[in-house]
Amino acid sequence: MRALRSLAVYGMLIVIWLAAAGGVAAHNGAPVRSFAVQVGPYPVTVNYWNEPHAGQPLRFTIVPREGGPATLHYQAEAVPGTMVDAVPVRAQMGPDPDNRYGVAGEVNLPVTGQWLLNIDATGSAGPGSGDAPIIAASPVVMPEWLGWLIGLLPVWAILGFVIAQARRAGSRALIATPLRV
Amino acid sequence: MRLAGAAVLGMAAATFAVGTAWDIQWHTAVGRDRTFTPPHILMLGGIALLGLVSLALILLDTWRARRGQGVNAANSSRMFRVFQAPVGLAVTGFGAALAALAFPFDDYWHTIYGIDVVLLAPFHVMLGFGVIMAELGVLYLIAGEANRMTAGRTQRATHVGFLVQLGITLSTIMLYLVQGTSAQGLMHIGSYSYVFYPVMLALSVPIGLLTAVWVTRRPGAATVTALAVLAVRALMATFVPGAMSAAVAAEGLTYRPSAPEFIVTSNAMPLGILGAALLIDALYVVLRRRATLVVPLLALAGALIAVAETLVDQPWAAILPKYYYVDMNVGAMWLASLPLTALAAALGAGLALLISRGLAAARQ
Numbered sequence: 001m002r003a004l005r006s007l008a009v010y011g012m013l014i015v016i017w018l019a020a021a022g023g024v025a026a027h028n029g030a031p032v033r034s035f036a037v038q039v040g041p042y043p044v045t046v047n048y049w050n051e052p053h054a055g056q057p058l059r060f061t062i063v064p065r066e067g068g069p070a071t072l073h074y075q076a077e078a079v080p081g082t083m084v085d086a087v088p089v090r091a092q093m094g095p096d097p098d099n100r101y102g103v104a105g106e107v108n109l110p111v112t113g114q115w116l117l118n119i120d121a122t123g124s125a126g127p128g129s130g131d132a133p134i135i136a137a138s139p140v141v142m143p144e145w146l147g148w149l150i151g152l153l154p155v156w157a158i159l160g161f162v163i164a165q166a167r168r169a170g171s172r173a174l175i176a177t178p179l180r181v
Numbered sequence: 182m183r184l185a186g187a188a189v190l191g192m193a194a195a196t197f198a199v200g201t202a203w204d205i206q207w208h209t210a211v212g213r214d215r216t217f218t219p220p221h222i223l224m225l226g227g228i229a230l231l232g233l234v235s236l237a238l239i240l241l242d243t244w245r246a247r248r249g250q251g252v253n254a255a256n257s258s259r260m261f262r263v264f265q266a267p268v269g270l271a272v273t274g275f276g277a278a279l280a281a282l283a284f285p286f287d288d289y290w291h292t293i294y295g296i297d298v299v300l301l302a303p304f305h306v307m308l309g310f311g312v313i314m315a316e317l318g319v320l321y322l323i324a325g326e327a328n329r330m331t332a333g334r335t336q337r338a339t340h341v342g343f344l345v346q347l348g349i350t351l352s353t354i355m356l357y358l359v360q361g362t363s364a365q366g367l368m369h370i371g372s373y374s375y376v377f378y379p380v381m382l383a384l385s386v387p388i389g390l391l392t393a394v395w396v397t398r399r400p401g402a403a404t405v406t407a408l409a410v411l412a413v414r415a416l417m418a419t420f421v422p423g424a425m426s427a428a429v430a431a432e433g434l435t436y437r438p439s440a441p442e443f444i445v446t447s448n449a450m451p452l453g454i455l456g457a458a459l460l461i462d463a464l465y466v467v468l469r470r471r472a473t474l475v476v477p478l479l480a481l482a483g484a485l486i487a488v489a490e491t492l493v494d495q496p497w498a499a500i501l502p503k504y505y506y507v508d509m510n511v512g513a514m515w516l517a518s519l520p521l522t523a524l525a526a527a528l529g530a531g532l533a534l535l536i537s538r539g540l541a542a543a544r545q
Contacts, residue, residue: 055292085295087212087437108215111295141293144303150286151303154279154310158317161272162532165321165539 036065039121040128042072046117054112054136060091062119063102072123078107078134081114091117112138183267183326184339186238190231190273190319191346195413197227197280197312198353202417202446203424205300205359210440211429213296216288219428225284231315232277235270242266256329258545267325268545272318280311300360309356316350317536324396325543340397341405348409351389355410357381358449362500367509375518376501379491382451383522386487387529388536390458391479394465395537403465407458410450418447453493457486480534484526491515491522 031047038044042064049059062074074093080086091107109115115134120127200223207213207220239260246252246265258268287304298305323343330336360366361378368377389410390403421444429436464482468475492515502509 055288085297087214087296089214090433110214110292112292139289139292142289147286147290147303151283151305151307152310154276154307154314157275157279158310158314161314161317162535162539165543166535169538169542 031061035132037119037130037132038128039119039130041125042121042123042128044119044121044130046119046132048134052109052115052134052136054109054138057106057108058117058134058136059104059106060117060132061096061099061102061104063096063099072101072121074103074105075120076105076107077118078109079116079118079131080111081116084111084113084115086111086113086115088118109134109136112136182241183238183322184342186234187319187323187326187342187346189234190315190322191342191349193227193230193234194312194316194319194346194349194353195227195416196230197224198349198356198413199416199420200224200227201309201353201356202444203421205356205446206421206425206441206444207428208296209445210425210436211434212437213291214434216284219424219432221284225281228277228280228312228315231312232274232281235273235277235315235318239264239266239270239274242270254545256325256545267322269318269321269323269325269543272321273315274318276311276314276316276318278311279314280308283307283311299363299365300357301365309353313350313353316346316353319346320350320540321543324540325545327397328541328544337399340399340402343397344393344402344405345409347389347393348406349413351385351406352410352413352450354385354388355381355450356446358385358451359446361497362445362449364505366497366501367506367514373517374514375521376497376514378449378495378497379515379518379522380525382491382494383484383487383526384529386451386454386457386490387480387483387526388533390454390461391483391530391533392537392540393458394461394479395476395533396540398469400466401462403458403461404455407454410454411452414447414450414452417450418444421447448496451490451494453490456493457490460486476534480530483533484523484530487526487529488519488522 031049032051033048035046036043037046043066045063045065047061047063049061050056052058058078060076062076064072076091076093078089078091080088089108089110091105093103093105096102096104107117113136115136116131117134118129118131120129122128200220204218204220204224207218242252242257243264243266246257252265256267257265258271259265260268260271264271283304287302287308290302290304291298294302300309320343323339323346327336327339327343330339358378358381361376361381366377368375389406393402393406396402461479461483465475465479468478471478495511495515498511498515502511
């Protein structure tokens with residue numbers, strides 16, 4: 001009975017933790033980067049809350065610089081630079097828990113290089129668009145020869161297995177027999 | 182139980198092949214914006230099923246061996262001093278593990294080199310050949326069961342299952358034909374240029390069709406395998422368009438300007454394999470009475486038929502000059518590729534011989 005009660009308490013704690021994590025997390029401390037961006041008629045500050053790294057999501061907030069109307073609606077996507085082999089990635093957006101007029105977002109940066117965070121805003125002054133720069137840092141680059149050494153592992157394994165089985169079977173394994181019907 | 186497990190493993194492998202066809206179309210038509218795209222999820226589902234089902238069968242057989250319920254040294258192998266199960270299941274499990282490991286590596290490679298990494302990139306090779314290794318294990322599992330059976334209806338049905346699995350395996354190998362219908366379809370060794378598609382086709386056709394004949398020694402074996410390949414091709418052609426439309430609409434994505442008008446993978450799969458298979462089957466019926474010559478003669482014939490098939494199946498000839506190399510002389514390029522194509526066909530026949538020896542003798 002006691003074990004069941006403990007299980008129920010832990011279960012509830014896990015559910016509460018998951019529910020809290022499902023929303024956009026509050027930001028601690030100062031942003032790592034901030035940009036003043038003009039999104040059409042709306043001046044905003046774009047804050048990055050982690051360093052942009054390829055293969056990882058970038059967490060950002062958009063805060064109107066002049067307090068701003070609460071009915072401002074934002075959309076954002078990361079657009080790759082001309083030298084980056086990628087496609088635009090739409091950001092997930094939600095309310096900013098630290099600023100009632102702002103929004104928080106998260107966007108995946110799948111490839112290393114230069115990107116733009118393209119922001120579209122719609123409000124009482126009409127639609128507007130603006131960009132904030134992103135440099136997605138590269139992970140440590142694996143030498144190509146090492147990539148092939150690892151990548152060919154199944155090929156070596158297949159060849160090794162097939163040769164071992166063939167040697168075990170011997171050359172008489174494929175002697176012709178009357179045709180099976 | 183083992184054959185039922187082999188059927189599930191076969192379906193998992195087919196799921197991976199169809200998922201990969203969808204993924205190739207997704208990369209080309211939409212572009213990869215994250216790791217867990219819908220086609221990647223389908224591919225991972227196939228790989229997970231291969232791994233989990235093989236593990237479950239190994240554990241089940243080990244348990245049966247401990248209880249003396251028909252699993253013994255005559256029909257299974259001891260592994261790591263703990264497990265008792267057919268060696269094919271271990272091969273399947275390791276292959277699935279390598280394929281699963283390839284996913285994060287591939288994600289990492291894409292972050293550095295972009296979303297349009299070619300098929301013949303290190304971790305695309307690791308992913309595909311991991312699954313091919315898993316499929317080889319399933320072939321050993323089925324062959325082992327069939328080889329222990331006495332001749333009759335059950336053995337015949339098991340051989341049909343083997344040939345269908347062989348067709349699925351050949352389809353997975355032939356996924357790499359897509360490289361031959363892309364911008365990387367023209368390749369170079371120093372100053373020597375060749376077309377990749379006929380080389381890859383000539384390598385893969387003998388591996389599948391000769392193995393079918395040599396392992397089962399049944400009339401029509403190569404044809405059944407070829408029909409299985411064509412069934413997978415049809416499944417790709419049917420599934421991918423609808424899956425693309427549904428997933429793109431559900432995610433609110435847009436197509437890239439370079440999106441192809443056709444299904445890339447099924448377009449690359451060779452229709453002429455059926456003709457090649459019929460020829461190989463007919464030759465086997467004619468040659469089978471020459472006990473010492475049937476294997477080398479069929480190997481030679483299989484290689485020649487594979488080279489001839491590269492004249493019939495030429496999807497690259499319509500795509501490469503139109504989209505990538507406007508000055509390409511198709512006939513001259515086929516001729517220039519012929520030495521490498523012939524070498525690949527010979528290698529394919531040799532690999533079929535090696536693979537078939539092991540499969541024909543498999544018992545555990």
